[in-house]
Amino acid sequence: MKFRVIWKKAGAVFLLFGILVIWELAVNWTDTPAWLLPAPSDIFSEAQASYPDFFGHVLSTIYLTLLGFLIGSSVGFLLAVILHILPKIRDTFYPILILSQNVPIIVLAPLLIIWLGFGILPKIIVIGLVCFFPVAIAALDGLKNTSSELKHYLNMMGATKYQLFWKLELPHALPSLFSGLKISATYSVMGAVISEWLGAKTGVGVYMTLASSSFRTDRVFVAIFTIMLLSLLFFFVIVIVERIFTKWHTKGVDKSESKH
Amino acid sequence: MKVSIDGVYKSFGHTEVLKDVSLSVNEGEFVTLLGPSGSGKSTLFHLIGGLMTPDKGSIFLNGEQVNGKRGLISYMPQQPSLLPWRTVLDNVLLGQELSQKPEIEKGKDWLRKVGLGDYENSYPSELSGGMKQRVAFIRALLSPQNLMCLDEPFSALDELTRLEMQRWLLSIWEEHRRSILFVTHSIEEALLLSDRIYILSQRPAAVIEEINVPFSRPRKEALPFTDQFVAYKRHIYDVLKHEV
Ligand SMILES: Nc1ncnc2c1ncn2[C@@H]1O[C@H](COP(=O)(O)OP(=O)(O)OP(=O)(O)O)[C@@H](O)[C@H]1O
Ligand SMILES: [Mg+2]
Numbered sequence: 001m002k003f004r005v006i007w008k009k010a011g012a013v014f015l016l017f018g019i020l021v022i023w024e025l026a027v028n029w030t031d032t033p034a035w036l037l038p039a040p041s042d043i044f045s046e047a048q049a050s051y052p053d054f055f056g057h058v059l060s061t062i063y064l065t066l067l068g069f070l071i072g073s074s075v076g077f078l079l080a081v082i083l084h085i086l087p088k089i090r091d092t093f094y095p096i097l098i099l100s101q102n103v104p105i106i107v108l109a110p111l112l113i114i115w116l117g118f119g120i121l122p123k124i125i126v127i128g129l130v131c132f133f134p135v136a137i138a139a140l141d142g143l144k145n146t147s148s149e150l151k152h153y154l155n156m157m158g159a160t161k162y163q164l165f166w167k168l169e170l171p172h173a174l175p176s177l178f179s180g181l182k183i184s185a186t187y188s189v190m191g192a193v194i195s196e197w198l199g200a201k202t203g204v205g206v207y208m209t210l211a212s213s214s215f216r217t218d219r220v221f222v223a224i225f226t227i228m229l230l231s232l233l234f235f236f237v238i239v240i241v242e243r244i245f246t247k248w249h250t251k252g253v254d255k256s257e258s259k260h
Numbered sequence: 261m262k263v264s265i266d267g268v269y270k271s272f273g274h275t276e277v278l279k280d281v282s283l284s285v286n287e288g289e290f291v292t293l294l295g296p297s298g299s300g301k302s303t304l305f306h307l308i309g310g311l312m313t314p315d316k317g318s319i320f321l322n323g324e325q326v327n328g329k330r331g332l333i334s335y336m337p338q339q340p341s342l343l344p345w346r347t348v349l350d351n352v353l354l355g356q357e358l359s360q361k362p363e364i365e366k367g368k369d370w371l372r373k374v375g376l377g378d379y380e381n382s383y384p385s386e387l388s389g390g391m392k393q394r395v396a397f398i399r400a401l402l403s404p405q406n407l408m409c410l411d412e413p414f415s416a417l418d419e420l421t422r423l424e425m426q427r428w429l430l431s432i433w434e435e436h437r438r439s440i441l442f443v444t445h446s447i448e449e450a451l452l453l454s455d456r457i458y459i460l461s462q463r464p465a466a467v468i469e470e471i472n473v474p475f476s477r478p479r480k481e482a483l484p485f486t487d488q489f490v491a492y493k494r495h496i497y498d499v500l501k502h503e504v
Contacts, residue, residue, distance in 0.1 A: 153341040156311065159358050246345070
């Protein structure tokens with residue numbers, strides 16, 4: 001019983017650790033050269049060594065990620081609200097939302113630079129394009145799928161459209177909105193790195209390009225692990241905010257789980 | 261507060277649901293609609309609530325025609341319909357919030373009065389079915405509108421809880437008389453609670469009989485076992501049997 005609880009809480013950490021151990025042993029055993037695949041221990045010591053230089057890159061990526069995420073998800077959310085309020089427009093716009101995700105970012109990004117230059121704007125657009133979609137779709141679904149029973153009650157009580165939105169639809173959409181935000185938060189780090197590949201002075205993406213063009217595979221892995229860590233961190237920040245805003249939701253779920 | 265419904269007709273496409281329904285609820289009166297399932301009782305509530313307008317006929321509140329006007333009644337649906345993200349106290353105040361500034365102290369007082377004082381800050385998911393119905397009823401009671409429309413509020417409860425809730429409703433209502441229009445399938449519930457009963461026919465619904473319930477208030481616990489009660493029950497049963 002106790003073992004199961006520990007496994008549930010820390011299972012992922014054990015698993016990750018196990019993979020790293022196997023990786024380390026395999027690299028040592030097969031004598032793989034470091035430029036092909038460095039051992040985790042090499043990556044770790046490289047991270048320590050280049051930390052003073054690398055940290056500036058990380059900070060600038062975090063800044064870009066946060067800015068892009070905030071703008072992208074705000075746009076996504078506002079778009080969802082507008083489309084929800086104007087259902088006639090929704091049916092026209094929904095396919096365009098989906099199409100926006102079919103534009104390959106890798107192709108679009110250089111174009112954006114041609115159009116908009118090397119400033120921060122094209123970068124924000126790239127991240128925003130990645131971030132807005134999960135938020136918009138999740139919020140739209142959350143706003144639309146309110147319980148008909150609650151809606152009926154509020155209508156019978158003479159609630160206005162405005163009251164219906166603020167007292168019913170918006171709070172009902174929160175859990176769904178947060179699911180969207182979690183996806184966006186995870187993607188936004190990747191979005192930031194991609195946008196940095198295309199002409200930035202600092203950032204994990206820049207560091208990564210330099211490292212791979214000089215065959216410093218260990219540094220590439222430092223960057224990869226940093227991106228993973230940032231995504232994870234960002235995800236958990238959203239989870240914590242979600243817990244604060246949807247206390248009722250987690251409480252209800254806890255109860256129904258304990259019943260089974 | 262006087263409500264009267266005057267010769268109301270309503271159809272959905274080709275299905276005629278209400279056919280010349282007329283009834284009234286006087287100030288401080290408890291009136292029940294009793295009718296077979298699907299006869300159109302909820303539809304009548306939707307008309308009074310203003311969600312739809314009658315095809316013909318009028319609904320009057322204090323002499324003023326209010327066809328299709330919303331926000332004039334307080335409503336308690338069959339399901340408790342509490343907002344899961346609001347605490348019990350905030351749920352109780354919802355009805356008030358829609359049309360005025362909520363009276364927080366009054367809400368707390370009422371919750372204490374009905375034994376839910378400790379649950380003020382709990383969420384609906386932490387309450388039992390009977391407790392939820394109590395919260396929904398207090399919410400309707402605190403809403404500023406004078407007429408309360410209760411649509412089978414206890415039908416989702418088990419028999420024992422249902423009996424308990426009927427006694428509970430009686431005790432509160434007999435103290436604070438509000439005009440109530442109540443819908444139920446249960447003959448016994450109708451007789452136990454109301455001053456007057458309208459029996460509706462099968463669809464299309466029309467009033468087939470109006471019964472003045474003679475039992476004095478406060479209603480005693482042993483009332484359902486008296487001969488007079490049983491005689492009324494049999495009579496209503498016979499009337500409804502002809503319908504089904
Ligand atoms: N919006 C609607 N559109 C079409 N038909 C409807 C609509 N609302 C109700 N009806 C029909 O009207 C009839 C009466 O429905 P209503 O819900 O008023 O019955 P009821 O007396 O409340 O039944 P119950 O006691 O089972 O709740 C039903 O046959 C139903 O199918
Ligand atoms: Mg009904």
